Amino acid sequence: MRKRISALGLIGVAALVLAGCAPAADETAEEATTSASATAEAVDPVTLTMWSWRTEDVEKYNTIFDVYEAANPGVTVEFEAFLNTEYNQLLATGLEGSDGPDLAMVRAYGGVQALIEAGQLLPIDGLVDTSSVEQSLLAAATGRTDGSLYGVPFATQTLQMFYNKGIFDELGVTEPTTWDEFIALNEAIDAGGYTPMALGAKDSWMLPIFHEIVGAARYGGPEFRDELLAGTSDFTDADYVASIQIVNDMTEYMVDDVIGVAYADSQIQFTAGTAAQFPGGSFELGNFTTQAPDMELGVYLVPTPPNSVSDKPLAAGWADGSFAINAKGENQEAALNLLNWLATEEFGQLFVDEVKQFSAIKGLTYTDPVMKEMNELFASGPTAYINLVDMRYGDPSGSTLIGEGIQSMFLGDMNATGVSTKLQDGVATWFTPGA
């Protein structure tokens, strides 16, 4: 019997092993910064390691860094990628010890604060020229408590409506330019035997994305965000509530029981051609083109709903991550040189051409027609995905609260006012406006 009990204890403890992974750190980054002087003249060969979660892009980054290595003799950049889901723990542990990378991809906004507050990243104010970077995105790599910059954002995502041009042509419908046209379009698709919009409402993270796509213009995007952050308005604002109501009204144009549809199922709905439109992020592009290479893809911004605060359609966007320097790294001078290059148009263009994602650098050329259009759409009405950009600095996060709230609304257990109250009350536990 005793044997059995200890075996039980063994299983019971498994969860704790997970928690035990993060080692404690008591030293700060100060010593490390001074040790950077140990780096000798630029002629000495130096190998810089960079960690990443983009296992699918290793070859592409190697190609990009070949360009840098050619221009900077003696410098070798080693790009190492780790499993996305394990990356945060690996990086936190790696930066703690002596075998960490010189540079690393770090998560954006709330996702990087733990590393910053633990003193694991090098502040780069004044050390890196970020003038080519889209300034609004620098918040992704800024310390929330000290306001210092800790990284150079590399990729951005934007939200818009994707549609299947083949189905549009078959039904004789076109991109809508007014809200009435948008409603008429959905009615026409429905009458034509297709599902107007594919949405994976079972996966709550998808719902705030959908809310931004159909409702950002209604609540007013950037203006509302300014008021929210200043404390002159909050999520219970009537316009914000109305934008959540729009989400509920749209269920008419989805399959019955949309609450049971998983995100992956909704992608299949669209790529298999049973749904004509997919409200989603630019990160869908890769999946759509591999799963349905023959589908002709179109994108548009949902027109402004009636009584909208914004006078033009809005595209919500955010930075996906940044490049940052290990505060304990031994080659900080060389790392800073590389980071400066990562903030240039030269790198941005290489990134766009090789990795085929949206760069955080301004003024680049996109050759892919869909990417080009998405980039133009974003430029025409940029706004921030507030619940990700500003509301992930504490627990519960804004996107979790509104996602769960919208699920309750779809189930009929909550109305739009309830969702916004839940969101406001939840973030108010850690979010202080004006701070």
Add this chain to the structure above:
Amino acid sequence: MKTENKPRQHGKMPILIGVSFVIPALMLFSVFILYPLTTALSYSFFSWKGTLRGDFTGLANYVTVFTKAPFDEALPNAFSHNLLLFAGAMVFQNSIGLALAVVLHKIGRVKRLFQTLFTLPYLVSPLVVGYLWSLMLSPLFGPVNATLRQIGLGEFAQPWLGDPTTAIWAIVFITAWQWIGFPMLLYGAALGGIPEEISEAAEIDGASGQKKFRLVTFPLLLPALGTVSILTFIGAMESFPIPYAVGGSTGSPAGATDVMALLFYRTAFESGDVGSIGTSSALAMLLFLFIFGVAVALRTSLARAERKLYD
């Protein structure tokens, strides 16, 4: 003299050898169990900034997980789902497992085949099982709803995993589907261990069918029942892969499939709060203490019940 020495030598040798045999296991246990356990315990008493340990805060993290949002709502919600998973598994998984074991014990012939078939799902990763069933139950492509519609039971077709009232029961069902072979095997082994003579003696005494099962077979299965119950309890309290595959880390829809391990996972690995190491360690400690305490209590009371029965 000799007779006095012998037992002493006999006692000495095993102690030394015993200790040396225990050392490797003890070291492994210390490194992989004891150390993480005690560090998690110590982490839970400090404030954290990322991986930077701050001041000793005593029970502050524990107070947080009981009183502050999102824990004040999420903790009771998740915990109640764990209890429901346990109750569901006891009622469905273990009773059906017992029935299967009894039937298979009787038929004998194709016993092996069915034992293998029923145990098969339990060899597959629960994460895979969870994803498989979420495909089966999909309202769009799922064969479950399609079959219901085809046989004229269309009104029973549901968004199984999208409706909070059915989603948690779907998890009970999926867990039972995967684990049914486990109680069946344990009960089967216990049934096989009951000597023929006892059964025959009961028959000669006039007990038959139900009466024989109730008065003879079932009491002899009690030790197996205890083991199965405790392991089921631990499994239900630590349930993670199937709820994760079915409802994601937030326990969709709207927290209806949230469980303790998911809450811990979210707090530890997905939280934007820089102090999450402290709060997640506190959660892990609470869960561990609860599981350990109840498992020990169950074991003790079952042992007492068994003794009473056989005396």
